[in-house]
Amino acid sequence: MTKLNLFAMAVAGLVLAGCSSTPTEEGTKTTAAPAVPVVGAGADRASVAGEKVYFDFDRAEIKAEFMPVIKAQAAYLTANASKSVALEGHCDERGTREYNLSLGERRAQSVADVLKANGVAASRIKSVSFGEDRPAVEGNDESAWSKNRRVEFVIQ
Amino acid sequence: MHSTRSILAKILGACLVGASVFMTLGVSAEDPVRVEITGGTEQSYPIAVTPFKGQMLIANADYNLAQIVRDDLARSGRFNPMRESEMSAAKVAGELDLDYWRKVAQDYVVIGEVRQQAADMYQVDMRLINSLNHQELVARRWNGVSGQLLRTAAHQMSDAIYSAVTGRGGAFDTRLAYVKIDRTPGKRKMFVLEVADSDGYAPRAILRSYMPLMSISWSPDATRLAYVTFENRRPEIVVQSLDGRSRQTVAAFEGINSAPVWSPDGRSLLMTLSKGGNPDIYVMDVASKRLTQLTFDSAIETEGTWAADGQAIYFNSDRRGQPQVFKAELNNPRDVKRITFEGRYNARPVASPDGRYIAFVRQEVGGFKVTTQDLVSNESKVISSTGSDESPSFSPNSDMIAYSYNDYRGGMIAVLSRNGRAFTKLNINGDVRDPAWGPLVSSQ
Structure with a gap:
């Protein structure tokens, strides 16, 4: 079928339809709005107290000043064989959200490596990242950022 | 082609009644939406969208059809709509005088008329004429437009005008999905997944969570959203239908499950998983859940996005020490090409649907900024003047980019013309971020 024929048919259709053209039905779907699901109520726990490990921007290396913090956690875990630890990695708000999620995991893994080197079994360590979405301190300057680039120890 | 269009226009035009008689309208308020134009408007089309006859039949001031169309066209950066306050009241009220509009340098004129058909039901005519x-x-x-759909009709008018003048498809009758942070005093902070019109109006909640939500991706048929949720205290990927009927966790492996992006054919989801020990990009066949690994480096690989043809991916890797954008072909993913070279931090790429550009976030002295790169010339250009930009997302016609940034009031969503000359902060209440521009859904 040629383009012209298609065009003629389209025009005929429009004329028959009385030149009407209605908005899409997309908008009408909103009228019967289903209940909006609510999730995550039990997972929202405040930042844990206790010592944390802090990092430089876009870095995951452990700075020497924080080695004693990690070694103390390793000593605690060695003395308490029934306990395990979740390492929660975080970033400051700068940079992209998804990259920061990976960076937070890398920070948690850096801490895990030191725990393992100090005798804690890998099976007792879990690493998790929240990226930039769970800041310890709200704020848009280095004083807030430096406290948000961190790993927290959650003893379970 | 042009003559075909004018024949069609004449036939349709004959169906319009009384469209040449106009009267002054009581509606005078210019919309508070601000479009900031930098670098001049000389390359944009001058257009006079005159007040619609019968506009006063519509009580709700949010439904000023001519103003909705002007705001749409201005947001694109391709048009320079005349302000209503600058239009001659006599010429707006009188018969259409094309020579007048030509003399005041308005190459295009839009006239329209609203009629009430029933309670909360309207008929609207719109004509675009080259002066x-x-x-x-x-x-x-x-025909038969309820009050609730008047803005949708106006966006469809904008699309028709955009397409007739520029020869490119319009993208105003589309939606944005984004995350809103609800900080109601006295209540726990909540993260709300919302969907609104492309200009930020008519928001509705899709999901509320006490834990963070991020990385929204639309299915190409616009029926489902994929996103990342921390509701189980770790990042997992969920696919939820917009009608709220289904919600399914598709990736909850050990470690990170994040950055879902639907393929152009809707069959696969690109995602970042760290189940292999470090973050790598995988593609999941949605029907079978089968995974294929696409990146293999020990560095961070994340923020994957599809090339327009669906045959390659762009992604962020810090294998050179800092985030940079790379490209891998699906049929030979180990052959990786670096795409960004300027700047030390280039992240979160997204490809324009027309295949010509990628947009990403670059760290500059003034902060993190939306940047585009022409994939033909490889020239990159910072296009935003805000500073903590995230989540650039192309309109389906590739001519606009929605993104979020922070200022002292919190998170904002803005639309930039692709060349960066037109900037519009969208009128969305609250602390909002991470917009994802939905596909064209149909209509027209």
């Missing part, structure tokens, strides 16, 4: 050659480019009628 230089008097050619009628668009003549369309919207």
Whole structure:
């Protein structure tokens, strides 16, 4: 079928339809709005107290000043064989959200490596990242950022 | 092609009744939406969208059809709509005088009329005329439009005008999904997944969570959203239908499950998983859940996005020490090409649907900024003047980019013309971020 024929048919259709053209039905779907699901109520726990490990921007290396913090956690875990630890990695708000999620995991893994080197079994360590979405301190300057680039120890 | 269009326009135009008689309207308020134009408007089309006859029949001031169309066209950066306050009241009220509009340098004129058909039901006519050659480019009628759909009809008018003048598809009758942080005093902070019109109006909640949500991706048929949720205290990927009927966790492996992006054919989801020990990009066949690994480096690989043809991916890797954008072909993913070279931090790429550009976030002295790169010339250009930009997302016609940034009031969503010359902060209440521009859904 040629383009012209298609065009003629389209025009005929429009004329028959009385030149009407209605908005899409997309908008009408909103009228019967289903209940909006609510999730995550039990997972929202405040930042844990206790010592944390802090990092430089876009870095995951452990700075020497924080080695004693990690070694103390390793000593605690060695003395308490029934306990395990979740390492929660975080970033400051700068940079992209998804990259920061990976960076937070890398920070948690850096801490895990030191725990393992100090005798804690890998099976007792879990690493998790929240990226930039769970800041310890709200704020848009280095004083807030430096406290948000961190790993927290959650003893379970 | 042009003559075909004008024949069609004439036939449709004949169906319009009384469209040449206009009267002054009581509606005078210019919308508070601000479009900031930098670098001049010389390359944009001057257009006079005159107040619609019968606009006063519509009580709700949010439904000023001419103003909705002006705001749409201005947001694109391709048009320079005349302000209503600058229009001659006599010429707006009188018969259409194309020579007048030509003399005041308005190459295009839009006239329209609203009629009430029933309680909360309207018929709207809209015509677009070239004042230089008097050619009628668009003549369309919207019938049986409820008040709730008047803005949708206006966006469809904008799309018709955009398409007739620029020759490119419009993208105004589309939606944005984004995350809103609800900080109601006295209540726990909540993260709300919302969907609104492309200009930020008519928001509705899709999901509320006490834990963070991020990385929204639309299915190409616009029926489902994929996103990352921390509701189980770790990042997992969920696919939820917009009608709220289904919600399914598709990736909850050990470690990170994040950055879902639907393929152009809707069959696969690109995602970042760290189940292998470090973050790598995988593609999941949605029907079978089968995974294929696409990146293999020990560095961070994340923020994958599809090339327009669906045959390659762009992604962020810090294998050179800092985040940079790379490209891998699906049929030979180990052959990786670096795409960004300027700047030390280039992240979160997204490809324009027309295949010509990628947009990403670059760290500059003034902060993190939306940047585009022409994939033909490889020239990159910072296009935002805000500073903590995230989540650039192309409109389906590739001509605009929605993104979020922070200022002292919290998170904002803005639309930039692709060349960066037009900037519009969208009118969305609250602390909002991470917009994802939905596909064209149909209509027209």
